[in-house]
Amino acid sequence: MAKLKITLVRSISKLNESQTATVRALGLRKRGSCVEQQDTPQIRGMIKKVEHVLSVEEI
Template sequence: MAKIKITQVKSIIDRSERQKKTMSALGLKKLNATVEVEATPQILGMVNKVNHLVKVEEAQ
């Protein structure tokens, strides 16, 4: 399974509670925080919901 790097690039202040919980579930708590996760369908769906707040790259 491929890995992806997810970086938070925008604040979650003034976002819906659902988006805040999604960011937390991805492991992102602070601005510019980066996590490396497996690219499962569940993770990709979560990233799709908050794609305006994050930057996604392929991990190597």
């Protein structure tokens, strides 16, 4: 299964609680932090919810 490299490119301070929780659930904390996640429908849905603050690359 493919992996995704997810980077937080914008601050989460202006996001609502639900979006902030989604970013945290992805494993991102500070702006510029990166994580690798499996490419699953659940992860894709989380990315879609906060795509305006993320950068996503396939590995």
